[in-house]
Amino acid sequence: MSSPSMTVPNSGPRGAQPAGAVYRPSFGRRVSAWIADRFAMIVAILVLLYLFTPVAYTFVFSFNNYHKSNITWNPEGSPTLKHWKNPCGAPGVCDALVTSLQVGFIATVAATVLGTLLAFALVRYRFPGRGAGNVLVFVPMATPEIVLGASLLTIFVQGFVRVGLRLGFWTIVIAHIMFCLSFVVVTVKARLLSLDPRLEEAASDLYAGPGSTFWKVTFPLVLPGIVGAALLAFSLSFDDFIITNFVSGNVTTFPKFVYVSYLRGIPAQANVIGFSLFLFAVTLVVLGQVIGSARKPK
Amino acid sequence: MSALAHVGSASAAPTPGAADETAKRGRFLPYLLLLPGGLWLIIFFVVPLVQLFTVSLQSRFPEYPGYYYRDVNVKNYWSALTEFAPHFGRSLLFAGLATFFAFCLAYPLAYAMAFKAGRWRGLMMICVIAPFFTSFILRTIAWRQILADEGPIARIANALHLLPNGHITETWIAVVAGLTYNFLPFMVLPIYASLERADPRVIEAGGDLYANGFTTFRTVTLPMSMPGVLAGTLLTFIPAAGDYVNAELLGSDRSTKMVGNVIESQFFKVPDGYPTAAALSFTLMALILGMVFLYARKFGTEDLL
The missing domain is CATH 1.10.3720.10 (MetI-like)
Incomplete structure (x- = not known):
């Protein structure tokens, strides 16, 4: 299953097939196997991007230099680090x-x-x-x-x-x-x-x-x-x-x-805190995986 | 070392049931271990449910708003269910749609993780879980801004005349999208777990036996992952059917409210709403436990846990 060529029968007598088995031309199978092989990975990467979209949004809007509400991006003076410098700034x-x-x-x-x-x-x-x-x-x-x-x-x-x-x-x-x-x-x-x-x-x-x-x-x-x-x-x-x-x-x-x-x-401070917690947790998980795999080499 | 070797030769390789052999018969110790946690669940899960059930059957004093007396008023259920039938239907429909879309997105991801990722498997696993370390309210509100009328997605969709009324937020599309997003990992992880347990050689055998890619998938891969798919379906459907945050943050006031919104507002905003809210809660729970029961009867609870 790891490579498409393994699943494509390129030799072997046709007569050896069990009766009633459907034989597809090898070219068509090759194409569909090629697509099937990459299709899952392409969709997987798109789904992961989808999962990260709101996290990225949260991150970007933590730099917004807004006046009233942090809903639309204010190009004046953006990006700013002021929310990151003062994460407790919002009451x-x-x-x-x-x-x-x-x-x-x-x-x-x-x-x-x-x-x-x-x-x-x-x-x-x-x-x-x-x-x-x-x-x-x-x-x-x-x-x-x-x-x-x-x-x-x-x-x-x-x-x-x-x-x-x-x-x-x-x-x-x-x-x-x-x-x-x-x-x-x-x-x-x-x-x-x-x-x-x-x-x-x-x-x-x-x-x-x-x-x-x-x-x-x-x-x-x-x-x-x-x-x-x-x-x-x-x-x-x-x-x-x-x-x-x-x-x-x-x-x-x-x-x-x-x-x-x-x-x-x-308030953008909530974005700052939310994203910092995300970074902290990811670091913890990555460290845990690294330690875990160092301990029991497979 | 010789003792280890002796043990190794004496007993067979560990089988799934091997843990049973080490299980002991205890008299008091198991109850002692069980007691604190069990009591906690009884006092703060079972008793509150019983209380909620009695509330769902209470009747109100007509002349004293906010006061109830103990009763067996089954009419509460009838009136709650007729008045809020659309909300109930919407909950089931939206949760069903979200579960379906989550399955469509989760299966390729879980499949890629199990069979294609190789040494990236660990990294992909972290990527599936990581977004959930940002508060889910924060992410849902982020979706609201991303899907808002002035956001890029609504603009593109409007330029292509895809949206009948020009909005994504305030419609059921946004609510279903939000539900799909929020519960996606609950679909990915069980499917991944059951695919990972599957022997890739069995799937290869499908190809060796001249099945094409799709036939192999339909007759070998999918059936092997079925316990994971069903567990994922439950784990997505249950929280989605009871959710009210997505409908509140992404939906509109009238046409997208789900049963969760009704329960919440009957509890907090409507005077005399307690029995109605309790009746709705109980109906929702009965429905979902019924589904879980059917699942458990068919597949056992082990795959779910």
Whole structure:
């Protein structure tokens, strides 16, 4: 499949074909194989460009020297670096960013711990209620975000107010832990299932007790999955808008800030912050891949 | 080292079910591990859903706006569904279209990543994920400006007289485009995962057996990637059907609103809207869980997770 010539039969007796097989002329097949070979790659590159278009837009408009709103490009004095020099210049933008980072951090830690425990229980043990546990983890992921947000708002407003929990920072944290949890479980579960059981058997053959087998063999092997799950949880939490919008009350997270300020035009500082986070995350991922491939040469 | 060799010879190569052999029977430990996370999901997922369900059946006091009493008022569902049937239809239609377009764009990309990319595979994977590190609200608003009437795309389309009313934003085209864009990676990644698992030699065998490119694709490649396609379909359709941000930011006030917009505005802007919003939420959820259930029955949940 890697090269078109491999799929083109250029020799071989016609009589050897099974009866009823359709034979196409080799030239036509050559052309279609050539197109098929490159078609996927050309479309793939176009789709990737499409994916990056709004990111490029965000980047370009972070240099716009606008007066009232950052919607149309102002050629006078553009491009300018002033937004990059003062990313907190727009009122509220850095407060929202800090809130998002705090929520993301707490939700990630909590969801990762709870989710990892759940994943271990569901993969490593057979017990009555395991099927129900799997369903409980799965269904939140199949539920539309708006339903999660609506139901949480209902319970917060009608139930938890009585114990003094008001809509705000902590209700956002609670909601984020809830929807990140399932994704952590799925990620860690996948890692646990892909482990070679012989490694753990070997450890116990070498007289390691269950505790040291776990901490010296199992845990280090699962750790990449846990780290991946934590990164996934953070990015889900940081980018969430729909659920947050339902349960946040007056507290503003970064996506909510952008959404609320869009009618007046988003300040270019939001573009600066959005693009910087993009750069930061990409650097992290690239570093992770480089380290990962350096560790296990294939 | 000899112990490792011994183990290696004693047990067969790890099979997909090998993890089952290491599974233990526990009495208390698994429940202990399960307890904190399970409780969290019960308190903040199951209980709120039950509460939402009771709200969807509540009736309002006619003389006290904003107050409800416990009831089994099935009429809430009937009135919500008749009043907002167009929005429901639009949600399903737009999400279906977005899923279809996402499939058309995602399949070549996933195929190229799995079979053509070679050493660029890792880089392409990063490129698929990377845009999602920019806030999705920020990207959706960027699309609004790109597709705006004074933007390049609308100008070209207008010069060619492609747009009946001269706009892209404020129409369903923009909403579907936004949905397609936002959920595309959810389609790419599962298809890629199932294609990557496929043995390229099986596809080559299709060619060796004198099938042409298209026949090989239709009878070998596509069926092998079917679990990924279906998982991608669900992962795209579910969030797209419940979305209201794209319709809000890219659509117009009247003709493009989806059921998500109705739920949001019934909750926040309409007094006495809670039961209607709850009934709509529940209908949406039932519909989607029904789809997921059909999928799980046919293919099992493992491919989805």
